[in-house]
Amino acid sequence: PVLREYIVSEAMHALGIPTTRALAAVATGQPVYRDRVLPGAVFTRVAASHIRVGTFQFFAARGDAENVRVLADHVIDRHYPALKGAEHPYLALLDAVADRQASLIAKWLGVGFIHGVMNTDNMTVSGETIDFGPCAFMDRYDPRTVYSSIDRNGRYAFGNQPAIGQWNIARLAEALLALLDDDQDKAVTMANEAVGRFMDRFQDHWKAVIRAKIGLGADEEESDQELIRDLLVALYEQKADYTLAFRRLADAAESEAADDALQDLLETPGTLAPWLALWRARLAREAGTPQARAAAMRGVNPAFIPRNHKVEEALAAAVDHGDFSLFSAL
Numbered sequence: 001p002v003l004r005e006y007i008v009s010e011a012m013h014a015l016g017i018p019t020t021r022a023l024a025a026v027a028t029g030q031p032v033y034r035d036r037v038l039p040g041a042v043f044t045r046v047a048a049s050h051i052r053v054g055t056f057q058f059f060a061a062r063g064d065a066e067n068v069r070v071l072a073d074h075v076i077d078r079h080y081p082a083l084k085g086a087e088h089p090y091l092a093l094l095d096a097v098a099d100r101q102a103s104l105i106a107k108w109l110g111v112g113f114i115h116g117v118m119n120t121d122n123m124t125v126s127g128e129t130i131d132f133g134p135c136a137f138m139d140r141y142d143p144r145t146v147y148s149s150i151d152r153n154g155r156y157a158f159g160n161q162p163a164i165g166q167w168n169i170a171r172l173a174e175a176l177l178a179l180l181d182d183d184q185d186k187a188v189t190m191a192n193e194a195v196g197r198f199m200d201r202f203q204d205h206w207k208a209v210i211r212a213k214i215g216l217g218a219d220e221e222e223s224d225q226e227l228i229r230d231l232l233v234a235l236y237e238q239k240a241d242y243t244l245a246f247r248r249l250a251d252a253a254e255s256e257a258a259d260d261a262l263q264d265l266l267e268t269p270g271t272l273a274p275w276l277a278l279w280r281a282r283l284a285r286e287a288g289t290p291q292a293r294a295a296a297m298r299g300v301n302p303a304f305i306p307r308n309h310k311v312e313e314a315l316a317a318a319v320d321h322g323d324f325s326l327f328s329a330l
Contacts, residue, residue, distance in 0.1 A: 001043075001133070001134075002025045002041040002042070002043040003025060003041075003314070003315050003318055003319075003327060004132070004135070004311060004315060005022070005043055005045075005131075005132045005133075005135075006022040006025050006043065007306050007311055007314070007327070007330055008132050008135055008306055008311075009021060009022050009045065009129070009132060010022050011305065011306045012113070012129055015111055015302055015305075016107075017104070017107045017108065017111065017113075017129060018100075018104055018107075018126075018127050018128045018129060019128055019129040019130075020045040020046060020047040020124075020128050020129065020130045021045060021046045021047075022043070022044075022045060022046075023044040023045060023046050024043075024044040025041055025042075025043050025044075026041060026042050026044070027039055027040070027041050028040040028041060028042060038319065039319065045130070047124065047126065047128055047130060048078075048079065048124075048126040048128060049075075049078055049079065049124070049125075049126055050124070050130075051071070051074075051075055051124065051125050051126070052120065052121050052122065052123055052124050052125065052130070053120040053121070053123045053125065053168050053169075053171055053172045053175070054119070054120045054121030054122075054123075055071065055121075055125075056068060056071060056072075056125075056172055056175035056176065057120060057171060057174075057175050059071060059175075060174065060175035060176075060177075060178075065178040065179070068175060068176065068178065068179060069179055072089075072090055072093060072176065072179060075093065075125050076089060076093055079125065079126050080092075080093060080096050083096060088180070088190075090176050090179040090180055091180055091190055091194060093176070094169070094172060094173055094176055094180075094191070094194045095194055095197065097125050097127070097169070097172060098169045098172075098194065098195075098197065098198050098201060099201050100126070100127030101123065101127060101165045101168070101169060101198075102162075102165065102198060102201040102202040102204075102205050103127065103201075103205045104127050104128075104129065105161050105162050105165045105202060105205075106162075106202060106205035106206040106208070106209045107205075107209060108129070108161060109158070109161065109162075109206060109209065110209040110210070110213060110300065111137065111243075111302055111305065112137050112138035112141075112158070112242040112243060112305065113135070113136075113137055113138075114135060114136050114137070114138060114145060114146070114147050114156070114157070114158045114161070115129070115132065115133065115135055115156060115161065116132065116133040116134040116135040116136070116147055116148040116151070116156055117131070117133035117134065117148060117151075117156060118156050118161060118164045118165070118168065119168075120168050120171045120172075123165075123168045125172075133148065134147055134148040134149065134150075134151075135147065136308050136311075137243070137305040137306060137307070137308070138158055138242050139241055139242070139243075139307070139308065140239050140240065140241060140242070141232070141235040141236050141239075141240055141241070141242040141245070142158070142236060142239075143157065143158050143159025143236070144157050144158070144159060145157060145158045146158075147308075162199065162202045162206075165198065165202065166195065166198040166199060166202075169194075169195055169198050170191075170195045173191035173192075173194055173195050174191070176191070177191055209300070210228055211224070211228070212296070212297070212300045213246050213249075213297065213300055213301055214227075214228065214231065214246075214249065214279065214297070215249075215250075215253050215283055215286070215293045215294075215296070215297050216282070216283075216286065217286055217287065217288075219286075221282070221285070223282070224282070227275075227278060227279060227282060230275055231275060231279075234266075234271060234272055234275060238265075238266035238267045238268060238271055238272075239266075239267050240265045240266055241265055243301075243302055243305050244265055245262065245265055246297075246301040247298070247301045247302070247303055248261050248262040248265065249262060249297065249301070250294050250297035250298045250301050251294065252276065253283065253290060253293050253294040253297055254290050254291055254293075254294035255290070256280075259272075259273075259276060262276075306330065310330060311330070313326060314326040314327040314329075314330045315327070
């Protein structure tokens with residue numbers, strides 16, 4: 001688990017996604033008993049801070065409103081100094097944390113990342129990815145994809161991550177309730193409204209991510225959402241590789257000669273031809289050259305991710321044979 005988080009957190013940083021960084025992995029010399037005996041280690045990570053939603057819950061669960069306030073003031077000072085002059089600083093804090101989480105999760109979805117264990121103690125208020133756990137990057141596109149062996153009901157599945165983000169924000173709202181207003185009913189109303197805004201925030205961030213992935217700019221047309229939906233449905237039904245499909249779509253934005261390489265990813269090659277025709281007609285109404293558009297798409301559609309089989313190969317070599325060469329290369 002330590003080596004996995006080391007690899008994946010550094011990959012997330014390279015992909016431009018807010019994340020804690022890997023400083024060191026140090027063996028303890030002691031065994032750890034999980035599904036099998038593994039060598040123990042301590043993972044040291046660097047973050048803007050290590051304050052999580054769970055940190056607020058720790059004090060709130062004890063009815064310690066004063067330390068919730070001290071913690072909230074510290075978070076505002078450290079992470080959101082622009083909120084100091086707000087009329088309702090703690091409500092503004094709740095909104096700001098929600099916005100960063102919504103943005104973060106949209107970016108996860110953009111690269112096919114599945115966190116694995118999105119509990120409140122694994123969610124930073126700074127908006128950095130932390131405590132990756134049994135995380136992975138999705139290969140074949142399927143919103144139901146789960147990589148945690150203990151997540152038997154798909155709570156943290158790829159497509160469920162926005163809803164879990166909202167659930168976590170609801171828990172933060174509960175912890176901040178005493179600070180929102182002296183009138184309990186007003187405080188509850190304010191909290192509920194803030195939580196209710198999360199999905200709108202997420203949809204705005206996700207729309208920006210997915211539009212960039214298929215080469216669309218900020219000017220929306222009525223049919224754009226249908227175009228995006230139809231592509232994702234086709235990738236799902238055709239069991240296409242998520243990363244490769246969007247990378248090859250970037251190539252297709254530059255030249256129709258690249259269409260075959262994209263279609264080869266599908267169970268039934270040729271299925272995307274009608275969609276590609278609609279997409280190109282839509283791109284024709286966008287500004288910019290095909291070359292510039294393809295370059296922009298390559299900037300948001302990774303060529304490489306830490307493929308699960310490559311990660312497992314590197315970990316097995318390190319743990320079973322003391323060979324860190326594959327780990328270092330990855």
